[in-house]
Amino acid sequence: MATTACIKCHTLPSFDDSNSKVVFGFEVVELCKKFRNYLDENRIDYLKEDSLTVILKSVCLVDFLSTLLSKSIFKKHEREAICILSLNENEDFHYSKIRDVKSLEKYKNLISASELSNLLTKGGLTAHFQPILDIENNTIYGYETLARGVNDDGTLVYPDKLFKWAKDGDMLFYLDRACRESSLKTAAIKNIRAKVFINFIPTAIYDPNHCLQSTVKWANSLEFDPKNVIFEVVESENVEDIEHLKNILNFYKSKGFMIALDDVGSGYSSLNMIVQLHPDIVKIDREIIKDIDKNKANQSVFGAIVKIAKDNNIIVLAEGIETKEEFLYLKENGASLAQGYYFAKPSSEPIRKINF
Template sequence: MPCVKCQSMPFISTKSGDVILSCEVPELCQKLVVFFKAKSIRYSLEDAFTMIVMVDGFKTFLESLTQTNIFNKLEKSGIRCLFLEPSQSLTPTVLRQMRTLQYYHDVMGANALALLIEKGALTTHFQPIIDLKNDTIYGYESLARGVNDDGSLVYPDTLFRWAKEGDMLFYLDRACRETSLKTAAVKNIHAKVFINFIPTAIYDPEHCLQSTVKWANQLEFDPKNIIFEVTESEYVEDLEHLSKILQFYKAQGFNVALDDVGSGYSSLTMIAKLQPDIVKIDRQIIDRIDTNPANQAVFKAIVSLAKESHICVLAEGVERVEEVAYCAANGADLAQGYYFGRPSAEPVRKL
């Protein structure tokens, strides 16, 4: 069956009317009063827990309320909202439509994300990856960006927060993979391209990854030049499922990389069980590694295990020449970080 798991985004009215706000504790109601007075928003108090707000547009009102930083996530979950158009009356049936402010916060982020994906407003920036043996560009990591109508960028932390909040990880993950391939083709990149994916967003590789494989073949990429990189690997509990995904990629001729190695206690176990083509040693291990004996010990353990299994080692997050020198002298094959170049829309062609 096709890979379909999300429902259509809830519609949020743009009409004017009344919003009933119900707070779990009176302190939240008092916070709302302060906010409304500062914004010159009309309201009336029904009691210590309830207020009615007259709004010119429900969506605009929600944007103002959900984007303020005066409420934390727990408080947003303790404020419930109900919108009534002028023609509506308050009935038990209508009351069932009341939702928390946190719910609307999540929905609006998911709506913004869905709009970016629908408009094709995702793009890719490329960060160079260096071959330490000959100081040449080995490839690039592709990193997703959203593009707003005004040209400003939406960075991955926001994109993936919206996706998690709106249960849209699969759709964003797929769109980012496909955008990476298309952008690399447009930029005429013939080096290796590292493409991130989130394993928990993929429930069946044959269905969930078929469009990615289709685009790779359609754009005539050499499969050996595509490295699919596991992100958030430290949160993967089902190693058998992750192994199944990696084996699917390998069966198509692609290479696979394990990201953030060294950041979790299970990293060495994952290397042994998953047998990736490349391991990327976490930037926290690389930071000041030339002067940090503890990090050096972790680095050498990873390199030793990788070399026994003929796995390529990539040092991630290098920012200083001393870090480059240490990694090159102690077994790293590749390196990536601001020392060599930041992510950019136009890939760096030479050092």
């Protein structure tokens, strides 16, 4: 049953980055020595309480840990064996503070969450657009929207970093929602009236009736024709609860939107997904498309997907096309739509016509 309110929907994580006294505790002496060597090399003052404890008198914790982590001095299992306690500058340690101790690995995740939270709070997301070609008439069928973060200086943050922050900081829900909404808003600003493909991660959605309300609201308020909005399932291989995914897709379909299944062919189970989920469009994975004009094994997989799709009235989209030879093979063997660098790379301004 959908809830009327959800703390997770409205509250972004925050991180106190004021100066503080920081106590570092180490499970083994070797880790403490490695940390002290780092401090000595960077001329950072500290107090050595004992062979397993180091205290920094006054430090901006976020900046200090961000710099430390950027050096990749400690591996994940080592970060989990380093305990950190942040105190007020004049505060003494008391055993009641034990509950506030966090591992360096936990702080790493909190910093990732803080970086992403700051970006989202400032509205620092936009979308780039990669055109999708209708093969039959050589016109633009639509655009895949691809998320980009924008720093204060205008430099871009690419999806690999955005989603690493999200995964480290347990913020996939926030980022996935913000990307969907940003895609719709940016497409409206760019006056796109062709079909818009919007990625979403099903494991980031808890209850579609509640979690997807804002996406539907923006689509309606921006006056998108629902049949021109295509929600594209990514990371479907990681979905363990197929019924939950079906509920999400049924919710989208009930609002008049179309559904695409991404990366089809990348794993055995994705072939079964076509039949179970019955999307409107299947996007065949780049690994199948690469050199398909001369790779017999890939041709066999492609042919099987095309047959399943055609038998179920599903449109076949070949993505990741990079050569003329790949395109001609796909055109002659069942693909209806095409996407890839052969036509155009993603760009902030949508390309209105493809020449190739």
